[in-house]
Amino acid sequence: MTSQDPEHGDQTAHEQAYVTRLYGRLDALRAQTRARLAEVSHDTGGTAQARTERDVAFGEHTRRLARLDAAENRLCFGRLDLGGGERRYIGRIGLWPESGDGDPLLVDWRAPAARPFYVATPAVPKDVRRRRHILTRGRRVVSVDDETLGEDGDAPAAETLAGEAALLAALNTGRTGRMPDVVATLRAEQDAVIRSDHRGVLVVQGGPGTGKTAVALHRAAYLLYDRPRLASQGVLVIGPNPTFLRYIGQVLPGLGETGVLSATVADLFPGVRADRAEPAAEVKGRAVMAEVLAAAVREYQAPPGAEVRVEFDTETLVLEPEVIARAAARARASRLPHNQARPGFVATLVGHLARRLAERTRELADRIEADVAGILAEADVDRAVRADLAALGLPEEPETPRQEIGGEDDVRDLRRALASDPAVRRALDALWPALTPRRLLEDLFSDPRRLAAVAPGLDEAERASLVRAPGGWSTADVPLLDEAAELLGVDDRAERARAARDRARRVAYAQGVLDIAAADDDGEVLTAGDLLDARRLADRHEESGDATVAERAAVDRTWTFGHVIVDEAQELSAMAWRMVMRRCPGRSMTLVGDLAQTSDAAGATSWDEVLRPYAGDRWRLARLSVNYRTPAEIMDAAAGLAADLGVEAAPPRSVRRTGVLPWRAAARDLPAVLARHAAREAAALRGGRLAVIVPDGRRDELVAAVRAAVPGAAFGADPDLTAPVVVLGVRQAKGLEFDAVLIADPAAILAASPRGRNDLYVAMTRATRRLGVLHPGPPPAEIADAVPELREAADDGPHAGGAEPRDTGQGV
Numbered sequence: 001m002t003s004q005d006p007e008h009g010d011q012t013a014h015e016q017a018y019v020t021r022l023y024g025r026l027d028a029l030r031a032q033t034r035a036r037l038a039e040v041s042h043d044t045g046g047t048a049q050a051r052t053e054r055d056v057a058f059g060e061h062t063r064r065l066a067r068l069d070a071a072e073n074r075l076c077f078g079r080l081d082l083g084g085g086e087r088r089y090i091g092r093i094g095l096w097p098e099s100g101d102g103d104p105l106l107v108d109w110r111a112p113a114a115r116p117f118y119v120a121t122p123a124v125p126k127d128v129r130r131r132r133h134i135l136t137r138g139r140r141v142v143s144v145d146d147e148t149l150g151e152d153g154d155a156p157a158a159e160t161l162a163g164e165a166a167l168l169a170a171l172n173t174g175r176t177g178r179m180p181d182v183v184a185t186l187r188a189e190q191d192a193v194i195r196s197d198h199r200g201v202l203v204v205q206g207g208p209g210t211g212k213t214a215v216a217l218h219r220a221a222y223l224l225y226d227r228p229r230l231a232s233q234g235v236l237v238i239g240p241n242p243t244f245l246r247y248i249g250q251v252l253p254g255l256g257e258t259g260v261l262s263a264t265v266a267d268l269f270p271g272v273r274a275d276r277a278e279p280a281a282e283v284k285g286r287a288v289m290a291e292v293l294a295a296a297v298r299e300y301q302a303p304p305g306a307e308v309r310v311e312f313d314t315e316t317l318v319l320e321p322e323v324i325a326r327a328a329a330r331a332r333a334s335r336l337p338h339n340q341a342r343p344g345f346v347a348t349l350v351g352h353l354a355r356r357l358a359e360r361t362r363e364l365a366d367r368i369e370a371d372v373a374g375i376l377a378e379a380d381v382d383r384a385v386r387a388d389l390a391a392l393g394l395p396e397e398p399e400t401p402r403q404e405i406g407g408e409d410d411v412r413d414l415r416r417a418l419a420s421d422p423a424v425r426r427a428l429d430a431l432w433p434a435l436t437p438r439r440l441l442e443d444l445f446s447d448p449r450r451l452a453a454v455a456p457g458l459d460e461a462e463r464a465s466l467v468r469a470p471g472g473w474s475t476a477d478v479p480l481l482d483e484a485a486e487l488l489g490v491d492d493r494a495e496r497a498r499a500a501r502d503r504a505r506r507v508a509y510a511q512g513v514l515d516i517a518a519a520d521d522d523g524e525v526l527t528a529g530d531l532l533d534a535r536r537l538a539d540r541h542e543e544s545g546d547a548t549v550a551e552r553a554a555v556d557r558t559w560t561f562g563h564v565i566v567d568e569a570q571e572l573s574a575m576a577w578r579m580v581m582r583r584c585p586g587r588s589m590t591l592v593g594d595l596a597q598t599s600d601a602a603g604a605t606s607w608d609e610v611l612r613p614y615a616g617d618r619w620r621l622a623r624l625s626v627n628y629r630t631p632a633e634i635m636d637a638a639a640g641l642a643a644d645l646g647v648e649a650a651p652p653r654s655v656r657r658t659g660v661l662p663w664r665a666a667a668r669d670l671p672a673v674l675a676r677h678a679a680r681e682a683a684a685l686r687g688g689r690l691a692v693i694v695p696d697g698r699r700d701e702l703v704a705a706v707r708a709a710v711p712g713a714a715f716g717a718d719p720d721l722t723a724p725v726v727v728l729g730v731r732q733a734k735g736l737e738f739d740a741v742l743i744a745d746p747a748a749i750l751a752a753s754p755r756g757r758n759d760l761y762v763a764m765t766r767a768t769r770r771l772g773v774l775h776p777g778p779p780p781a782e783i784a785d786a787v788p789e790l791r792e793a794a795d796d797g798p799h800a801g802g803a804e805p806r807d808t809g810q811g812v
């Protein structure tokens, strides 16, 4: 119930006074934190311990200031009036009176005391008499929206949305190209997922627009609040592409959490840039590739089957096949990764060669000794010497002990000499070479013979699809490189150092960009960046010891996170899951996705199939069932595409109707008609965002047409989503949303991939208000009846505004 009563003005003024007080407290805390930060920043020198303590304090104050800065926007958004007369204000952070005593001025939305704000209903009021949404702009209270709950309340019907006005206001706001947080209007079913105390894998399945991404990010913020140790272990958020990561990039900082690492699957192997096109992504994503790689490694360990000759000094030493086989079997029995088992293998064979050499030396020495003894015996030298000594009256000399030739000391010396001999090392290297993940994969994919030997589980065509010339990596290669690194046990210290340097350079570059941005700022809000000069900032990033958890984790392939969130989780291949699971051995994970939206041919069709190998049946499924993005008119038109995907992916119920139906129109000359519609939709935007979604195969041609009509339209591999109009390939649109969407050539989208239906479903569910579909040929059966045709022929020129079919349906 929105407060439309005469008291409404008073209530707004009342809340304004309180909100002003909260901002006063926030300002005081910021000033205090800035002063402390300035103190530690300017304090230099002292003992090593003092410097370490200062660094820790510096990190803490910086994070605190970032948190306080982030709370500026919509600091307070709600109030609860409870049974005993208690009143709680709910906001982004907790604030206490300066004295530190008494009740909080503001309750952090994540605290248990804030929970009734999200979950109290007329049926279960949880002691809440009144729930008030407070809408602010800047520091000004714009309106209040009250719901009365509890026994004497003016209770709304059970189906009515609690806090409806605040929610609908949020949903009806024009998009900006950046995802907002929804902390002020979280729904009860979302809150339950966010606060779930499940410690294992939590899967959140929900149709388009059900707030899965929002829930995942708010859960990350909640867990960091609820489990303080998590900050030092790190939280990883995996998203489908860099454009998406930028789209969601403000949500966590807006909630005061800056220490979370965001990455795509392609980013998870430090030092590799995955920008190569990949025709064999589906094959490379299959679980069988783990066996293929293991077999490829074993190939390098296989004994040659013939003797190996090793030149050493003036000798030619021979390693018999069975000797090599025994050494290899012993090394493999150690169960160490290939490179770590290698020293054992080398030591066994060097030892063998050393003993051989020592034996030879001993045999030679024995032979010489026997020969000399024979000659001496023949001449009976001993007797002659004894007679001479007796004649001279001298005693017989005691026999001096002989040094043992070819004994243990000799063996040790020989080992050393052999191990450092280049020819010996070369010979042993060939038998068990030191390998890098890159070399393993490059060797494998450039050699059809090797592939045939190690990948019997693939058919000939599949193997042929893997063959390629070395040079560059694709996203599908990244999990394979990671798997290879596990099998090989790579010493990747050098690689890590290089990646750390690269990252420091990028951070310095980003700082430069920030400086330029700051120059354009009105400069009213002093941020942490203002207190750091660029050199100090660069220095801080150069010293790895000073890097944040997220920075250290980003360059360390073996980092294990305290919690991992995967968005669009349905897109990960089996091989990608293996990699992600290695990053989270504790299996504290939140996976959000929608099986009806799987685009990737290697992606998932069943959560149980994906998770059983890692979590058995100890994973939990939560469902989100309400679509907040897509109006019912559009959702009804798209639902048929998801209809045969089974109950796990049933389409969600839309939270609102807008009265505007989606439309379709024939467009024989697609570029021309698309350009006209794009220009028209762009003109009607009034501050919102339009996406033109095109089949990948026609991207260049249609981008050119749209840009000719709307010159500023963004496009490309990583387009600027804050531009009013953006042209996207269908896969790029995943996870994003726009006020209006135009889809070009749905038949081509359907035909382009085995998951074409899912792609079209994703494209159709991106709009918050308007959807138009232009088809050059007959409309595909999937939308022919579901999407009404425009009354006028689109080919004949721009149609007049208001020509779309309209719906008179009321809200759901």
Ligand SMILES: Nc1ncnc2c1ncn2[C@@H]1O[C@H](COP(=O)(O)OP(=O)(O)OP(=O)(O)O)[C@@H](O)[C@H]1O
Pocket (backbone or CB within 6 Å): 167, 170, 171, 180, 181, 182, 185, 186, 187, 190, 206, 207, 208, 209, 210, 211, 212, 213, 214, 215, 594, 597, 628, 629, 734, 735, 736, 737, 765
């Ligand atoms: N409780 C809420 N209050 C206000 N807006 C919400 C709420 N929940 C979701 N939304 C909005 O609904 C839209 C869809 O949310 P989100 O992108 O998280 O959905 P999704 O389930 O990840 O969608 P998809 O699978 O289609 O990518 C976003 O604009 C989000 O801000």
